[in-house]
Amino acid sequence: MTYCLFHFTFFNAQTLINIEHQKFSSDAFPSLYTDLFSDHSDTLYRNNRENFNVNWSPHLIYAYEDNVFAHQTGFQFNFFATYQNYIDLHLHCKAGLSNANSNAYESVLQSKAYFFQELDTNVNLFQDLRFRWIWRTNKFIQFHFGIDKHKIGEGNRSLFLGNEGIASPFVMLKSSFWKLEYLYIHQILREGKTTHYMPKGNAQHLLQFNWNKNLSLAFFENVGYIIKDTLYDRGLEWEYWNPTIFFRPQEYSLGSSDNVNMGFQMTVRFKKNMFYAQFILDEFLLSQIKARSRWQHNKYGVQFGFKKELNIKNRPLFWRIECNIVRPYTYSHKDFNTSYSNQSLPLAHPLGSNFAEFFNEIFISGKWLNTYFFTQFYLKGNDIVGNKTSYGGDLLKSYSDKPEGQEFGFKIGSGEKTYRLQIGTKFVKTIFNKRWNLFVEPRLILEKRKPTIENKVFVTVGLTSRFLEEWRNY
Known part of the structure; x- marks a missing residue:
C-alpha cells in the first residue's frame, strides 16, 4: 500500500493519520476511556467542557528489529477552545523527521498513517494535521465539520467504519x-496513483434504537460514488446528502452503479459487561446461501x-x-x-476481506505503571x-478479475493462505503532570505463508503526548 501527498484544501485534504477511537453511544464503561491509557482515544472529539486548552509535547519513537533502527523525532501541538458550550474548535499538529517508510499495515514504529515527504535518502518529513469544528444547536442536534476520523461500533475493530485508516474531509450530523x-x-475520499487521484464521495448513516438501558439495536447503510474520473466529471451527488433517505432506492433511481452496503448492530449491556455484534451485507442470494455453494457474490x-x-485491589482492569x-x-x-477504501486503505477492518480473525486484549491500570497486552x-x-487474478482478499481489485470460469467454491482463505500470530505488550508511565507518556513495547510476530515461515521480534520505545497517542494492535 502506498501513501499520497497531502493537499490542504477541503476536497483534497486528507492527512495520513494514526489510530482513532470515536465510540458511538457507548456509555457502558464511562471511566475506562478517560482514566486508562490516555483516554485510549485519538479522535479530536471530546466531551469535556474546558473553555480553553493548549499543550505541546515531544514526539519521540524509536524501534529496533533485526539490526534495523528506525525513528520518528518531532513534536506535537494541540489546541482546544469552546464558546458557551455551543461551539468547539479542535486543532492538532504533529511533525518531524523519520527514517522509516510509510507502510500502512507494517511498522515497527507503531505509527498509523502520516503524510511522508522524502527530503533525502532515508530521511522523510512526516506531519499529521487535522481539525474539527463542532456546533451544538441544542441538546438534540450537533453539526461537525473538518478533517478527522470516525469509528462506528463497540468493537476494537469495526465492520462499518474503522479507525485504522486515513482521515478525510467530512461533514457530520448527530x-x-x-x-x-x-x-x-x-466524507470526501480519493483513490488512485500519486500522480492522478480519483476523488470520490462516501455517505453513511446509522440509526440506533435504545430499547432500554441494556439493549440497543442499529441499522447502518453507506454508499460510495465517484466524483470525477478520466471520462466524466459527476461532481457531488447531492441526492446522497439528504440524511432522511435510504441509499439503495436512491441509487436505483439515479440509475448508477454505486457501491452500497448495509449492516446491523446489536449491543447488550449487563452491569460492567457488554456483548456486541455487527453484520455487514454487501450482496447475497439466499438460494446460494442455502445451497452452501460459496458463491462469489x-x-x-x-x-x-x-x-x-473489573476492579482488582482498587485497580481497574x-x-x-x-x-x-x-x-x-x-x-x-x-x-x-x-x-470501500480511501487511498488504498480499507475504511472498515484493516484486513479488508477474505479473513477470519481472533483478537484479545487486556488493560491493567497500576499505581505507577499501566500495562496493555x-x-x-x-x-x-x-x-x-x-x-492479476483476484481471490477476494484485495478490495482494490475488481470482483470481475476472479479466476476465469469460477463463480463458486470461494471460502475464507481462498488464494494464498496466510496465518499470523501476533503477541504484543506495552508498558506506559505517565509523567509531567500526566500529560506525557513514556512507553516500552516489545512485540512478536509469527507468520506462515507457503512455502516460508517468518518470525519477527522488535522493541519500540517512545515519549509522546497522552492526547492522540500511538496505538497499534494489528
Missing part, C-alpha cells in the same frame, strides 16, 4: 431524541465480541475478546475507485504475487 440516536457522515461479514471491566469474519470480495466493487491470530487469503 442527533438524539427519545430512544433514538442518528448519525450521518459524508455472497459477500458479507460478521463480528462478535465481549468486553468486561479491562478485558476484551473479539472475532471478525469477512467473506471474499466483500466491500469490493466492479470499479476499484468505488471500493494483546494477541491477534488470523487466517487471510491473499492474491498470488505477480498474478
